[in-house]
Amino acid sequence: MVPTGNEKRRFVRDKFASVASRYDLLNSLLSLKIDSYWRLITAKELKKRIKGPILDLCAGTLPLSSELAKRTKEMVIAVDFCYEMIRCGSLRLKGARPARRIAPVCGDGEGLPLKDAIFSGVTVAFGVRNLSQIDKGLKEMLRVLKPGGKLVMLEFSRPQGLFFSRIYNFYLHRLLPVLGSLISGDKEAYRYLADSIQTFYAPRDMADLMTRAGFININYRPLTFGIVTLYTGIKRSCNQKTD
Numbered sequence: 417m418v419p420t421g422n423e424k425r426r427f428v429r430d431k432f433a434s435v436a437s438r439y440d441l442l443n444s445l446l447s448l449k450i451d452s453y454w455r456l457i458t459a460k461e462l463k464k465r466i467k468g469p470i471l472d473l474c475a476g477t478l479p480l481s482s483e484l485a486k487r488t489k490e491m492v493i494a495v496d497f498c499y500e501m502i503r504c505g506s507l508r509l510k511g512a513r514p515a516r517r518i519a520p521v522c523g524d525g526e527g528l529p530l531k532d533a534i535f536s537g538v539t540v541a542f543g544v545r546n547l548s549q550i551d552k553g554l555k556e557m558l559r560v561l562k563p564g565g566k567l568v569m570l571e572f573s574r575p576q577g578l579f580f581s582r583i584y585n586f587y588l589h590r591l592l593p594v595l596g597s598l599i600s601g602d603k604e605a606y607r608y609l610a611d612s613i614q615t616f617y618a619p620r621d622m623a624d625l626m627t628r629a630g631f632i633n634i635n636y637r638p639l640t641f642g643i644v645t646l647y648t649g650i651k652r653s654c655n656q657k658t659d
């Protein structure tokens with residue numbers, strides 16, 4: 417069961433706080449390191465048209481923020497509402513070169529403590545599924561983007577082919593909670609991960625939400641048999657037509 421509203425907000429913050437120190441290790445082990453490749457694709461997708469500061473929302477332990485800082489020359493503002501996740505990421509990056517262009521901020525993606533229209537790009541990796549009000553989060557992303565700015569979002573989805581989806585479901589619902597709880601000591605966190613992926617929007621519905629929030633030129637494509645989907649959208653600028 418995935419909680420909703422304020423209960424979800426509290427639950428998500430507590431769960432990430434409880435796994436924060438082992439989050440990076442768990443990600444690498446449970447995804448066989450493919451997660452780094454997905455973030456690389458996300459950073460490359462944003463890099464295509466970026467000139468100006470970037471917001472990495474739901475930044476967690478800063479893995480995508482550091483990929484962005486390595487691949488662009490821009491300042492990266494990394495926002496997450498879980499202090500423990502941001503702290504673990506900042507300690508891990510301390511002294512590393514990309515860290516100089518990352519500014520970690522503890523803040524809520526559904527009410528960003530940031531001015532309108534200041535970012536040329538916004539990224540969110542594995543974060544949007546965790547928001548308690550996705551529509552509110554998307555509107556905030558649009559608000560802080562400059563006209564013409566780009567949103568790149570990476571999120572889990574469900575593979576479609578019968579054969580692969582059976583293997584994937586076995587992994588997600590049987591193996592992952594056991595492995596996750598053995599390494600992190602928190603079985604509930606990995607049950608939540610499986611349930612939140614299972615009940616999350618299909619890519620077409622997620623794209624509809626982006627349209628309703630006000631983004632234009634929305635595209636999405638599956639990566640690694642559809643285990644994850646990469647979404648892109650643009651904030652309309654004056655005189656801009658949709659593709």
Ligand SMILES: C[S@@+](CC[C@H](N)C(=O)[O-])C[C@H]1O[C@@H](n2cnc3c(N)ncnc32)[C@H](O)[C@@H]1O
Pocket residue numbers: 428429432455473474475476477478479480495496497498501523524525526540541542543546547548
């Ligand atoms: C699965 S982690 C992803 C972290 C990182 N982006 C990555 O690629 O590994 C999801 C993050 O979203 C954060 N989060 C969830 N809801 C949030 C909200 N309303 N505002 C800010 N951060 C939020 C959590 O604290 C958590 O660190």
